[in-house]
Amino acid sequence: MSLFSTFFLAFSMSSDAFVASLSKGAALPARPSLRQALRTGLVFGIIETLTPLLGWTLGLSMAQYVTAWDHWIAFGLLSLLGAHMIHEGLQNKEADVGSQRSAPSFIRLVMTALATSIDALVIGITLAFMDANILWTSLAIGTATLLMTTLGVMLGRVINTMIGKRAEILGGLALCGIGTSILIDHLGLLA
Incomplete structure (x- = not known):
């Protein structure tokens, strides 16, 4: 696999993960610090690095x-997760956003x-059938996810400032939308 394809x-x-991190940043009670954003980015990045490796090891049989x-x-x-966030966003509408x-x-x-x-797990399975360096590809996916998620958390708080209490509801809707998009894509409903 070429460098461009890996990138x-x-x-x-x-x-x-970027869209999900936007909703995470929007749900924070205060402006996220770079440390909080990096923590979220690291969690997402590590998991996104490991899942293609896991998928790759599953290989042909699974x-x-x-x-x-x-x-x-x-x-x-x-x-x-999205429904839970929507439910939380609808609770105590009169309360202060941060409280x-x-x-x-x-x-x-x-x-x-x-x-x-x-989806990265499935990509890992796919990479088992290709001429790809799984370690390099997994690290690239994890690093991109770390960067995009950290950025998403930081931008999420800006979005929260603009839309207030509705941020958590919109974040929940975004998570539901991602799930629905994955389902539609895999079932080929829009093909």
Whole structure:
């Protein structure tokens, strides 16, 4: 696989993590520090580095099972997380924006990162059939995700300032949208 293809693949794999991190940044009660943004970026980046490696190790024997269900798993996880965020965003509408929001828990952060990295797992399976350096490709995907997620968290707070209490609702809708997009793409409904 060429350097250009690896670069394109890495940033393509990080796009859904970027959108998810925008909603994470918007849900923070205060302007995120670079440290908070990097923490989120590291969680997403590490998971996004490991999932192609895991997919690659699954190889030929598991490919038919993973690819048959990956879109349903991503859709389910992202929709559940999105619905939870929408529910939280609708609670106590009269309350001050900052008083009802808290930093996302580590478990919720990991669940979101896992949900957005299922496509990277499938990419790893695909790379097992190609002439690609899996270590280099996985590191490129993880690094792109680290950068895009960190940027997403920082930009998310700017979006929150502009749209206020609706940020968490919109973030939840975005997660549901990502899940639906993955499902539609894999089922070929718009083809």
